[in-house]
Amino acid sequence: MINELFEYILNKIPELKYFKYDKIFKLESGKTLPKFQLAYETYGQLNSTKSNAILIFHALSGSSHVFKDNSEIGGWWDEMVGPNKPFDTNEYFIICANILGSCYGSTGPNSLNPLNGKIYGLDFPIITIHDIVKAIKMLIDHLGVQKLLTVTGSSMGGMQVLDWVINFSGITLSAIPMATAAYATTFNIAFNEVQRQAIYSDSFWNNGNYYSGFAPNKGLRLAREIGHITYLSEDIMREKFGRSLQNNPKLLFQFTEEFEVESYLQYKGTTFTKRFDANSYLYITKAIDYFDIRQNGNLIPTFSHLENNKFLVISFSSDWLYPTSKLKEIVFALKSNSLDVSFVEIDVNYGHDSFLIDCKDLREVVSNFLTNIEV
Amino acid sequence: MLKRKDLQIICEYVTDSSRVLDLGCGDGQLLHELVKEKKVKGLGIEISIDCIKNCLKKGLSVIQEDLNEGLKDFKDNSFDYIILSQTLEYISSPDNLIKEMLRVGKRSYISFENLAYWRNRLSFLFKGRIKSSKNGGSIINGKKQQLLTVKSFQELCKKKGFIISSRIYLPKRQFNLTKIFPNLFSRTAIFILKCKS
CATH class of the missing domain: 1.10.1740.110 (Rna Polymerase Sigma Factor; Chain: A)
Incomplete structure (x- = not known):
């Protein structure tokens, strides 16, 4: 059975932990989840001033396993996370949670519905990027993290970055959205x-x-x-x-x-x-398709309440799923609000998946940016 | 401390806490100085990824963009100062970019190396090539380069109706000959242009 497979995979990750929320969780659609859990992993140490935390969001088929560390299974972002990598586990406290709706330990359609003891299947309510982000915020609160040096993610992870920063800008110093868009395009849908x-x-x-x-x-x-x-x-x-x-x-x-x-x-x-x-x-x-943070088709007012957040927006030249033009729309809106924004188009031919490959330019751009982010 | 004299002068002109856009900001030397000394809110535009990495290392905001595509993503009057230092040489359509600068910024500072500088003239006469102190000529560095002189720039401004509010010629010595014969005696020129309104 498929669920045994996920259990088998998750058992191979020693760092895997669970955050359980036992109250009713209201969703954007108006529906609710009676309770939920998130599987998550953390790497590195939270320092005494709690000022070195970084939150990473995964994409469609990702998991909380962002870094291999001592497990048998490779992390999905081993190129970027680990000792002496841009998201340096010697320096930062890295948090990555499996998203709501996914199958790697967080509550999703393959979980048991506590109301009837059966697997949800299509009884699982439709969720949105904002629901996903809101659930992760509860985890962050639970971990006692009050400031995030940066939030980052690519593709659908980048959508979570954007949703996060417009909702929780006060606790977020900077954001690095990559290979993403402020809304799912017709083409994406x-x-x-x-x-x-x-x-x-x-x-x-x-x-x-x-x-x-x-x-x-x-x-x-x-x-x-x-x-x-x-x-x-x-x-x-x-x-x-x-x-x-x-x-x-x-x-x-x-x-x-x-x-x-x-x-x-x-x-x-x-x-x-x-x-x-x-x-x-x-x-x-479906959550990706629903994503659109513009207000009446305009992205500028979306960011108008932000003040001190720094942004590093990254596109990849060969990405046709989330092309440079979509990231430039984000840059334009941020700039129009006089926010601190940097933008780079990494010249690489690997397409949308470029963020996952070994790429010196990406590593250097990110680590140089991070050097200057301080609480 | 800035090495290039034109950058030092531009830096002196910029007022505290202003908004500065540096076009072709390179490694971000000038912006870094301005952020440090004048507490400006700065933004750089640069095409080279290596330069961008250096800017990010300095904590500067920088956007990767090709200036030949203009400043279409910038709102009118959104900056107090726009700086284009030793970059106009590489712009395929200088008048369009200057027009854009005047739209986006209140004051535009444009500096370039004057190819009609007497040393360049001598070099051309005797060696058959122009030895620009910075670039070594367009063929050597492989970039398409405009041939800019004080005279040609002024003619361009006149033709396009750009109003020059101030001119600074370097070096400032030689009994101030640069003032009388700027096209012959200035190695580097800085022009300050103001937007029309």
Whole structure:
């Protein structure tokens, strides 16, 4: 069963902790969760003045496991988090929580509904980025952290950064949103919709009711394959695979996977089904689609109440899912409010996933920025 | 302490706590000095990622942008000072950028190396190439470079209706010959332009 799989993964992370909130949690939709829990990890030490905390938000399929540390499983941001990395665990207290709706230990559609003792499935209420952020704020309060040096994240994590800073600017010194946007674009919604359709179309999905049987792996695999294309760039795909054939020296004239890129996508899709829940995928992509922090289509008033927050906005030149133009809209709005904002477009050909790769420019830009952020 | 004389002079002119936009801010030397000494609210624009890293290290705000694309993301009159120091040479359409500067800032400071400086003229006459003290000429540093002289800049301003409110010619010595024959005796020129209103 799929839930045993997540338990197996989570058991391999010694640093994993849980924050439990046992009261009713009101959601943006008006619905409620009777209670929730968040799985989270922290690395480094909170100093005596509690002035060295950094909050990292993960993206769609991420988890709280931002850094490998002593676990067997690699962290999703090992390139950026760890000793002598920009988010230096020798210097900072790094916090990363699994988001509401996800399947890595936080309450989501695969959790038990305390009201009837059954797994939520589609009874889980629709959540938004703001709900996700609000839940994490409760964790931060619980940890006794009163100031954050910075909040950062990419993609959907960047959306959480923006939502966080407009709601909790007073406790946040700086923000580093990367490869993100102030609203899900038509294009983003379109791709999310096709991915959701892929899941719906799998008969095993069964309206979200599959936790006691086979999971809709075919649908989830297809969703991830589509998603994965949007995370890369044409350049990197050509560079990595070109038109190379996988197993046979020549074309077979058959409907089997022949090109390297085909088997790569299938591999990526298949491994994903062994580490993610289809319902979580539906809920989280929906949360992305709903995200829009503009006020009547205008981003400038969104930031008008901010005063002393510093921003470092980062885009990646080959990202077509969250292109530079979307980040420049954020920069423009921040600048229009006379806020301290820096912006860099990192020149890298890895597409949207560029934030995850080994990138010297990204590391240096972030660590240089952080040097000057002090409580 | 700033090494370049034009930057020192511009720094003296800027008033305390003003809003400063430095176009082509490089490593952020001038902005850093202004933030430190004059407590200005500064913003730099720079295209080179390595320069941006240095600016960030100094705690400066800097935006990566190609000045050849203008200042379309800036509101009218949003800065007290706009500085363009030894950067106009590399702008493909100088008059458009200056127009934009006058829109966005109250005062614009433009400094450049005067190619008609007598040493440059001699170098051209005897060596057949212009030895600019900073750049070594456009072919050597691989950038497209405008040929700017005090005279050509003034002509541009006249033609486009830009009002020059002040001129500073460097070096300030040689019996002040720079005042009488600026195009011949000034190595570097600083022009202060004001917006029309």
